[in-house]
Amino acid sequence: GQQLNQSPQSMFIQEGEDVSMNCTSSSIFNTWLWYKQDPGEGPVLLIALYKAGELTSNGRLTAQFGITRKDSFLNISASIPSDVGIYFCAGLPVNDYKLSFGAGTTVTVRA
Amino acid sequence: DAGVIQSPRHEVTEMGQEVTLRCKPISGHDYLFWYRQTMMRGLELLIYFNNNVPIDDSGMPEDRFSAKMPNASFSTLKIQPSEPRDSAVYFCASSHRGLRETQYFGPGTRLLVL
Numbered sequence: 001g002q003q004l005n006q007s008p009q010s011m012f013i014q015e016g017e018d019v020s021m022n023c024t025s026s027s028i029f030n031t032w033l034w035y036k037q038d039p040g041e042g043p044v045l046l047i048a049l050y051k052a053g054e055l056t057s058n059g060r061l062t063a064q065f066g067i068t069r070k071d072s073f074l075n076i077s078a079s080i081p082s083d084v085g086i087y088f089c090a091g092l093p094v095n096d097y098k099l100s101f102g103a104g105t106t107v108t109v110r111a
Numbered sequence: 112d113a114g115v116i117q118s119p120r121h122e123v124t125e126m127g128q129e130v131t132l133r134c135k136p137i138s139g140h141d142y143l144f145w146y147r148q149t150m151m152r153g154l155e156l157l158i159y160f161n162n163n164v165p166i167d168d169s170g171m172p173e174d175r176f177s178a179k180m181p182n183a184s185f186s187t188l189k190i191q192p193s194e195p196r197d198s199a200v201y202f203c204a205s206s207h208r209g210l211r212e213t214q215y216f217g218p219g220t221r222l223l224v225l
Contacts, residue, residue, distance in 0.1 A: 031211055042115075042202050042216035043154075088154070092211055097167075099214065101154040 006089050006102025013079055014110050021105040022073040023089035031092040032065050032072035033099070038085045046087075047074070081109050113137075115217035117203050123223045129191040132220045134203030135184055144214060145178055145188050146202040154202070160186065172197075193224045 006023045013019055023032070031050055035043035047058050049065035049072060056063055062075045072091070076083055089102040116135040124130055136143045144159040158168040163180045171178070175194070180186040190197055200221050204214040 033213060035216075040218075040221075042117075042204075042219045045213055045215065048213050097159075097211075098156050098170075103153050 004089055004091060004100050004102040006105055008105055009103065010106040010108070012108045012110060015079060015081060017079055019076040019079050019083070019107060020073060021087060021089075022071060023091070023102045024071040025091060025093070025100070026070070028069040028094050029072075029091040030069075030094055032063070033090040034061075034063050034072070034074045035088045035090060036085050037088060037104070043088055076107075079107075079109050083107055084109050115203055115205055115215055117201075117217035117220050119220060120218060121221045121223075123225065124193055125225050126194055127192045128224075129189065130193045130197075130222060130224075132188040132201050132203075132222070134186045134188070134217060136186070136203070136205030137207075137215055138184070140205035140207045140215075141183075142206045142208075142212070142214075143180060143186050144204040144206075145186070146204065146216075148200040148202060148219070157188070190222075193222075195224045198223050 004023045004025050033048050034046045036046050037043045047056050047063040052065055052069045053067050054065040060077045065072055086104040086106050088104045090099045118133045142161050145157040146154050147157055148154045157170045158178045160180045176190055178188045200219045202216050202219045204216045206212040206214045
C-alpha cells in the first residue's frame with residue numbers, strides 16, 4: 001500500500017492540553033482508521049471512519065474524514081498521562097484492499 | 112472475546128534457525144492478516160487469508176517466508192532459515208467479512224535474530 005503522510009512525527013504536550021494530528025494522501029480513500037500503539041503492544045483501534053465529512057467521537061477523542069477523502073485528523077482533548085503512545089492513521093484506498101499506514105505520531109505527555 | 116492471540120510474544124534465535132509464529136484470530140472473523148513492523152519501514156502487509164485460503168502473498172519478502180492457515184482458528188508464519196534482517200515485530204490481525212472491515216491486531220511477536 002502507499003505511504004500516508006502523517007504529522008507531526010512527535011509531540012510533547014502538557015497534561016490538560018488538546019492534541020491534534022493529521023494524515024494526508026495523494027489519492028482518494030474509502031476508509032480512515034486511527035490506531036494507538038502502546039509500548040510492547042499491538043495497535044488498538046480507536047476510531048473508524050467510512051464517509052467523507054464524517055465526524056466521530058470516542059470519549060476525549062474526535063476524528064474526521066476529510067471532505068476531499070484525501071485526509072483525516074484526530075484530536076485528543078484534555079490530554080492525560082495515559083494518552084502517551086504512538087498514534088497511527090491507516091486508510092483503505094479506492095480499488096485497493098491493503099491498508100496504508102502513516103509513520104505514526106509519538107505523543108509524550110508532561111505531567 | 113479474547114481478541115487476536117499471538118505466540119510467542121518474544122523470540123530470540125540464531126541466524127539460520129527456523130522460526131514459527133502463531134496466531135489465533137477472533138472467532139468468526141473470515142480474514143486474517145500478517146504484518147511486519149520495523150522502524151525503517153513501519154507496518155507492512157505480508158500476506159492475508161480469506162476463509163483459510165491465502166489470497167495475496169505479494170508482501171512476503173522472499174521464499175524463506177511461508178504462511179499457512181490450516182483452519183479458521185489458527186495460522187502460522189514460518190521463516191526458514193532466519194536472518195538478522197528478519198528482526199522485527201510481527202503482527203497478526205483479523206477482520207469480519209470484508210477487506211474494508213476494521214482489522215483488529217494481536218499483541219505481536221518480537222523477533223530478534225542474532
